Amino acid sequence: MNIMVSGVRILPAHLKKVHIFVAAVLFACIGFSLPASAGQVEPLPNASWGRLLTEFVSDGRVDYERLKQHPDLLQESIREFAGISRQIYGAWDRKTQIAFWINAYNLFTIKAVVDQYPPKGWNLLYPKVSIRQIGGVWDKTAYRTAGQVVSLDQIEHAILRGVFKEPRAHFALVCASLGCPPLSSIPYEGETLEPMLDQQAQKYISDPEHGLRWDAEHRILCLSQIFSWFGKDFFYYFTVHQLFQDLPPGKSDALNFIWEHIPDELKKSLTEGAFRIEYMDYDWSLNDLHSS
Template identity: 35%
Template sequence: MNRIFRRGLLSLLVVAAVVLSNGPRPHAQDSSSGGDALHKPFDEVLDLYVRDGLVYYLALRSDRGKLDRYIASLGSQATATAYPGWTRDEQAAFWINAYNAFVLRTVIDQYPIRGRAKEYPSASIRQIPGAFERLTHRAAGRSVTLDTIDKMILPEFKDPRLHLALGRGAIGSPRLRSEAFTGQRLEAQLKSVETECPTRSECIIVDTTTNRIAVTSVVGWHEGEFVTNYGNSGKRFTSRSPVERAVLAFIEPNLFATEREFLDKDQFRVTYSDFNWELNDLTGRSR
């Protein structure tokens, strides 16, 4: 009897071991079931703490657990293993989200920021030494800085709109969205970024009184990519430089009718706006 009991118990243990070994592994599955699944926690963080491109940094600093766990998942071995199998759009969305998450962490690690560098506002991410070029982060098996993502990784995707999706922790940056980017929706999200740009003074100013079009410095930082993608769009403005033609081709489809009429006269100059590095902090602001 004891022998039969022991034999039955052993069989049950073997079956249980097989079931457990083939059962779900939540952490690995979240990262490998497609790149988009990884970003749900970040989507929740952005939805809660970001309004019209501004961030409740004080509240986020006090409740940073979800952000920190998300950032840890970006640098996990499971993510590094899964990344090569993602679609190109999933990979691009990953790097946009990683950049934006790293910016948020960089700010709240030092918040409230009160720096002394005279060339920047006292409350500015630029007051954090090495915020863009030296502080390192782990993502997809790599050690990266913010500049690494912006200047080396994103250009590989050959879509300059990606740079306009980055929230640089500054008022002058294109608007930080209240949602995470995903591979499945990337084109629609980037189209929204493209459409919105000419409607926001941080991105484009069409000044008909001074015959000037002021463009965000972000375009200037990535001139080559914009020229490659937009410099040969149509036969308009042929007397202008490749950079100006690219800028105009990028913004014109989304301008108001009166602004397009202003462009038709071709009597304006194109300049880059001074970038406003004031922290995009919603804490204490009136809505």
């Protein structure tokens, strides 16, 4: 049975992987089959979204309470993203398309939280105030944009990971949790995508509480769960550096990416002998500006 959420029909959970695969194929076709001349290219829908980030995001956290009380910018941002057609999307270059989907994911995540704010539930595995208390937030709630209907899972896994294979998106996508990278206070744009993704990765890996921590005494490298869940996404960086070849795929791929973002002192330590990799507990507490 299909599920209707806010007028959008979503497939049931047991068809989720098939639906993600179909979405990946569909968006691959959309992205590369609709060329347009430079004079026809529309800008990203970042006007209201940029103002929302400026007014409601501070130090990577979101003022959900105030945004719920004053939702005009959020509603306008949703309308602007919904107004992007397949033709507009298809005219963008690759970097602009990636920037668009990162913005869309972060906007739709904020919308999902604001709609349920404060999100409280009875799932004892996660914090009381957490996006994990919102049922179906990633796979059953969906949004209209680029001429299609997409869920957050489809944006992340089918499009950014599947079609574009951009692992640095993991440091730009913010799942409304403290364990996530901090939310950028400016929108992503195609022209500045490369430095912004690199900066986001550097910032996250430099965070000893959530990204990376080195225990020199016990030679333990503590990493974010992101590198456990998505380690193989970083395979390209293994082909570049070819370090840590004795480690299994996933771990070696992630470490070759991390290598580009750690200080020389830590690089030296990691090459001086064996070390153990552990993964930090992921903090699913809401990235609320007013939380402790």
